[in-house]
Amino acid sequence: MSLHREAHERVVVTGRGVLSSIGRGVPGFAQALAEGRNGIGALADMPRVGAALSGYDGAAEFSATDLSMMDRATQFAVIAAREAVQESGLDFEGEIGTRTAVIFGSASGCLATVESTYGNFFGDRTRRMHPMTVPRIMANAPASHISLLHGITGPAFMVATACASSAYAAALGLQMIRAGVVDAAIVGGAEAALLEGNLKGWDALRVLSPDTCRPFSKGRRGLVIGEGAGMLVLESLARARARGATILGELAGCAMNSDAHHILMPSMEGQAAAIRACLDDARMSEDEVGYVNAHGTATAANDLTETKAIRRVFGHGADRLHVSSTKSMHGHTLGAAGAIELIATLISLERGFSPPTMNFVERDPECDLDYVPNEARPASCKAALSNSFAFGGHNAVLAVRAAHGM
Amino acid sequence: MTTQRSIIERELVRLLADIVQVDPATVMPEAGLADLGITSLQLVEVIFSIEEKYGISIPYNANEGRLESVGVLLDTVVDLIEAKAEQGLGLDADLGIARA
Numbered sequence: 001m002s003l004h005r006e007a008h009e010r011v012v013v014t015g016r017g018v019l020s021s022i023g024r025g026v027p028g029f030a031q032a033l034a035e036g037r038n039g040i041g042a043l044a045d046m047p048r049v050g051a052a053l054s055g056y057d058g059a060a061e062f063s064a065t066d067l068s069m070m071d072r073a074t075q076f077a078v079i080a081a082r083e084a085v086q087e088s089g090l091d092f093e094g095e096i097g098t099r100t101a102v103i104f105g106s107a108s109g110c111l112a113t114v115e116s117t118y119g120n121f122f123g124d125r126t127r128r129m130h131p132m133t134v135p136r137i138m139a140n141a142p143a144s145h146i147s148l149l150h151g152i153t154g155p156a157f158m159v160a161t162a163c164a165s166s167a168y169a170a171a172l173g174l175q176m177i178r179a180g181v182v183d184a185a186i187v188g189g190a191e192a193a194l195l196e197g198n199l200k201g202w203d204a205l206r207v208l209s210p211d212t213c214r215p216f217s218k219g220r221r222g223l224v225i226g227e228g229a230g231m232l233v234l235e236s237l238a239r240a241r242a243r244g245a246t247i248l249g250e251l252a253g254c255a256m257n258s259d260a261h262h263i264l265m266p267s268m269e270g271q272a273a274a275i276r277a278c279l280d281d282a283r284m285s286e287d288e289v290g291y292v293n294a295h296g297t298a299t300a301a302n303d304l305t306e307t308k309a310i311r312r313v314f315g316h317g318a319d320r321l322h323v324s325s326t327k328s329m330h331g332h333t334l335g336a337a338g339a340i341e342l343i344a345t346l347i348s349l350e351r352g353f354s355p356p357t358m359n360f361v362e363r364d365p366e367c368d369l370d371y372v373p374n375e376a377r378p379a380s381c382k383a384a385l386s387n388s389f390a391f392g393g394h395n396a397v398l399a400v401r402a403a404h405g406m
Numbered sequence: 407m408t409t410q411r412s413i414i415e416r417e418l419v420r421l422l423a424d425i426v427q428v429d430p431a432t433v434m435p436e437a438g439l440a441d442l443g444i445t446s447l448q449l450v451e452v453i454f455s456i457e458e459k460y461g462i463s464i465p466y467n468a469n470e471g472r473l474e475s476v477g478v479l480l481d482t483v484v485d486l487i488e489a490k491a492e493q494g495l496g497l498d499a500d501l502g503i504a505r506a
Binding site: 205206264298299 | 445446447450453454466467468469470471
């Protein structure tokens, strides 16, 4: 195996778009990560905390006609994709439109529409449903709307691997470009699931924190659900260079695997195997990695297992890693988490700081890594990983190299 | 309350014993749930059954695991059922005053 891949097999990021409770748009999001901004708070009309896009108004973003076709998750995805495409400067006129994929990940798809329409029908016994119920509910709708709006005629589809969905989307985009199936891909995910029914379901599982999200900290009480979207434009290095695009980082490698262990409980072996496989795929040594954006949900099970998996792969080298969970700020955005956190990882390399793990109160003797507690820290590493470990045992790890000098 | 306590205890022990498939007679109040092989997720289902049956809400976060033994779980459930009964009485008494 040669140490380096050819330019047509190397995949770079040329556009990013993000909506989160700590910031909309990449500049604001980056600033929020550096400040350790809190996006978690009491939810309106629900006795729960969450990381909501407060102040978001779909009617201010879309025409009434478009809006009647779009679930909240679709709206988020479309807005994030628009920002990513704008940053990339890509125009999909001509052949490139046929050679671009749209790969969208979400854990539950268009759940707001499910809750409102089914709630009206079964609960309030309304006699008819809105005529756009089906096109608004279908889980592939966000991928389709992105393809429609940008005139992208290559493959567009949806991938559902729970909280690893948009990390899978990025991994699949990387692999399709490498394989020469497409030249570019818009990848990412969205989730808008801060809904009464859905939260009741999560509540019944007894894994939600009643106050805030404290990943890896002693006294962590579970996850806080967030909403948002992250979308990225990927293309081959050769193509990006040829058109003189600004390169924002290299998606150097990926790994996807399954625990085959338990529908909810994580497996250290599965996670460690995914991290290892990702490093191998990226042809990246352990020493090269300086930062790991952890899955870090703040559940008892995840944080302990993930810590052990990182230690298993990096050995004593794990001690010098910065490992942080940005979920402590923007909450667990479920299917959007992989992409939002990939963007956070790119920002970390680009701007030279490790985002903090906020709300960290006390060291847990069983979680023994450097979690960058409560304050962002300057860093000068050239490579980083982003972990996504989902219910169902779906693991995805993405490896990123800094753009400097590319 | 003793009778009620023993009824609830039998019910709880049967639920727990069913999950780990052991003879309910071998499940002692001092037994740790983890020692019985009951995971936090299985406990979540037991709690759900008890809540549905008795109309109570048992505070429990799977990340904290405060209900560590059969006895602690039983005490919690019995306390909540008693508190609910008292609340019910209080409500009736209020209504009585209002009617008077």
